[in-house]
Amino acid sequence: MEQSIAKGLAQEMVASLRENIQRLIVGKDDAINLAIIALLSKGHVLIEDVPGIGKTTLSKALAQSLGCSFSRIQFTPDVMPTDVLGFNFFNQKSGDFEFRPGPIFSQIVLADEINRATPRTQSSLLEAMQERQATVDGITRTIDEPFMVLATQNPIEMEGTFPLPEAQLDRFMVRVKIGYPTEAEESDILLRFERDTVPPTLEAVTSETELGQMQDWVTSVHVDNMVRSYIVAVAQATRRHEGLTLGASPRAALALYKTSQARAAL
Numbered sequence: 533m534e535q536s537i538a539k540g541l542a543q544e545m546v547a548s549l550r551e552n553i554q555r556l557i558v559g560k561d562d563a564i565n566l567a568i569i570a571l572l573s574k575g576h577v578l579i580e581d582v583p584g585i586g587k588t589t590l591s592k593a594l595a596q597s598l599g600c601s602f603s604r605i606q607f608t609p610d611v612m613p614t615d616v617l618g619f620n621f622f623n624q625k626s627g628d629f630e631f632r633p634g635p636i637f638s639q640i641v642l643a644d645e646i647n648r649a650t651p652r653t654q655s656s657l658l659e660a661m662q663e664r665q666a667t668v669d670g671i672t673r674t675i676d677e678p679f680m681v682l683a684t685q686n687p688i689e690m691e692g693t694f695p696l697p698e699a700q701l702d703r704f705m706v707r708v709k710i711g712y713p714t715e716a717e718e719s720d721i722l723l724r725f726e727r728d729t730v731p732p733t734l735e736a737v738t739s740e741t742e743l744g745q746m747q748d749w750v751t752s753v754h755v756d757n758m759v760r761s762y763i764v765a766v767a768q769a770t771r772r773h774e775g776l777t778l779g780a781s782p783r784a785a786l787a788l789y790k791t792s793q794a795r796a797a798l
Contacts, residue, residue: 542572542746542797548737553593556731557586558724559717563708565798567594567682571743572750572797573790575705576661576681578646578696585710587684588644589731595640596734598743600678603635604642607649609694613656617666631668636660639676639740643683647693654700657681661703678743698778705787753793763788 546568553564563579567590570577579587595602605616618634635641636657646654660666664675683704685696713721725731763785771779 541742542749545738545742545746546572546798549594549597552597552734552737553590555734556593557590558720559713560586560590560710563590563710566706566708569791569794569798570706571598571678571680572747572794573705573787574678574680574747575787575790576703577683577706577708578701578704579682579684579708579710580687581710582688583686585712587710588642590708590710591642591644591682591684592731593734594682595642597737598640599736599739600639600743601676602640602642603638604644605635606644607646607653609648609650611649611653613653614668616653616656617660617668620669631671631673633673634666636666637673637675639679641679641681643681645685646683647685647696649694651694651697654694654696658699658703678740678747702781702783705791750794750797751790753797755789755793759792760789763792 549568550561550564557564567577567579571594577591579590581587592604605611614634616634616636618632618637620629620631622628623630643657646657656666660675660679661681664677664679665672666675667673681704686693766788767780767782767785770776773779
């Protein structure tokens, strides 16, 4: 795709996404931009903040704005790995076992309150998030691209929750904090939704094909050697700093590299 045309299409698509999401989310440009950058970088997003801020609303607004398959997993301690991945069941009519895919086999997956799932269930997401595939009963199945996990968690209420292990956290490309609205934004929220009992459903403003093309184009954005050296230096510094127990992984350095490409593209 020719560079100037691709850049124009990327900026147009992002503007449409942002405008559509802001029909439900008032303000919060930084949080929206971070989520879109992760989307274009083929990464996953962890949205972490206190209740009632709009974590789930932002996730659903982004998912609904894309012309992709969508599923939502409401995590609780009794959710099992099979509830996420799917399972084989015996079909009495055909006399054979058939696979019933779980919600992870969607292109956009909302993992709501992910830290309420047990470690066993949380671990069922690891393969899917890293390798875009899931293994059930020894059979590995590919998840359709584009694939993205949008997870939410409440960092304040710890009762009945299971902290995400480092292996899980490391698979999220960005962590988004939404924060409280300003006085003007909160007044706008009250006026905008005074007649709505539930948030309206958004129409998709882009297609699966367009999104895939933009994701592929972002990977071709040139990164200068000085920028690459700086990213490596930052990652190395975190591993040597006496105030940090655990430094950034190579996956984290790669995430910074890829999000830099997406940010430059926009």
